[in-house]
Amino acid sequence: MHVTIIGAGLGGLTLARVLHVNGIPSTVYEAEESPAARTQGGMLDIHDYNGQIAVEAAGLMDEFQSLVLPGRQAIRVLESDGTVLHEQGDDGTGGRPEVQRADLRQMLLDSLPEGTVRWGRKVIGVHGRTVTFEDGSTVDADVLVGADGAWSRVRALVTDAKPEYTGMSFVETYLYDAETRHPEIAKVVGGGSMFAPGQGKGIFAHREAGDTLHAYVEFNRPLDWFDDLGKIVGEFEGWAPELTALITESDTEPVFRPHYALPTGHRWERVPRVTLVGDAAHLMPPNGEGANLAMLDAAELGQALATKDVETALAEYEEAMFVRAAHTAEDSEEMIQSLFGDEPPQKLLDLLIDA
Secondary structure, eight states: OOEEEEOOSHHHHHHHHHHHHTTOOEEEEOSSSSTTSSOOOSEEEOOTTTHHHHHHHTTOHHHHHTTOOTTTTOEEEEOTTSOEEEEEOOOSOSSOOEEEHHHHHHHHHHTSOTTSEEOSOOEEEEETTEEEETTSOEEEOSEEEEOOOTTOSGGGGTOOOOOEEEEEEEEEEEEOSHHHHSHHHHHHHOSSEEEEEETTEEEEEEEETTTEEEEEEEEEOOGGGGGOGGGTGGGGTTSOHHHHHHHHTOSSOOEEEEEEEOOTTOOOOOOTTEEEOTHHHHOOOOOSOHHHHHHHHHHHHHHHHHHSOHHHHHHHHHHHHHHHHHHHHHHHHHHHHHHHSSSHHHHHHHHHHHO
16 A cells, blocks of 8 residues: 655654654655745644543654743633633643644654655645646655645545635734733733733734744634735724734734635545545634644544555545544634634633533
8 A cells, every 4th residue: 555645744754754764665755846835834743632642553652741831731711801711830741732834844854765755746636646846747656645734635536525714813923032022911811821811802812932932913803804914903993002012013914814714524434545634624713722633633544544455444544534623613613613712811701610
């Protein structure tokens, strides 16, 4: 058996690693020209009930532990006027350690045999299990796995479902050298994650590696509202200046991130020797679970292929994945309501206390 994987994100690379550990060869095809072609986003909390299970299956727990950023599991919840409603520290015993996405991806890349990932191979079409690349070359896959994200090309082989806009979007900003250049903002954010939710909007931030603050300004608005990003700060009139400074003092231009999702409970009929992992299979709004689900999907698929015939492995993997994704999507809807519905600070506090 040889497995062809489309996409060198966390899901695709985890699958390649777990297959390698189990003696199954694979090739990963990635559209980007190199691992450094673009930045890889911010921090990820890797959970002990899904993402860390995948890390264990990949045999990389020691390497993973070396990437963990101490103290970043700390949480603060603020009112819009800056009042601290809730604060909990990071004593290192939690199950959601934070790592930089780029470091996690590099860990997986370093664990694969040389040549496993083929860079600069953009997929423009998939027919049957024949994959066509932008340069005109093709690959006939024995087993084909789409790990190619929200706008997956492989997905069309198994379903007609397409992502739709959820009505929510992030606008991202970064503040560098926070303790020296932005000390008041750094104090408000604290040592880990800060949440300041409001009705239909909110300001959230992480303290990342290298004294960087990464902020996410969230809105419940139609897509065309974001044509003019200059009006964002005006939506937060009356909010504490230390919070709105995460927008006005950004060291980068705001980056627009609309949220798309596949239907909750989405599934497909079994297609021989083809399947999907991660966002390609179950795209949902950002909820802290996306990377974790992609990695667990990949680990379970890789282990199934190592122990069962191909069709049994794919069928059992998909059934477990469908159930897990549906439950997570339902939980995500509850979390979004706690952040942006009526009385969002209190609902978020209730959610944190129940957890």
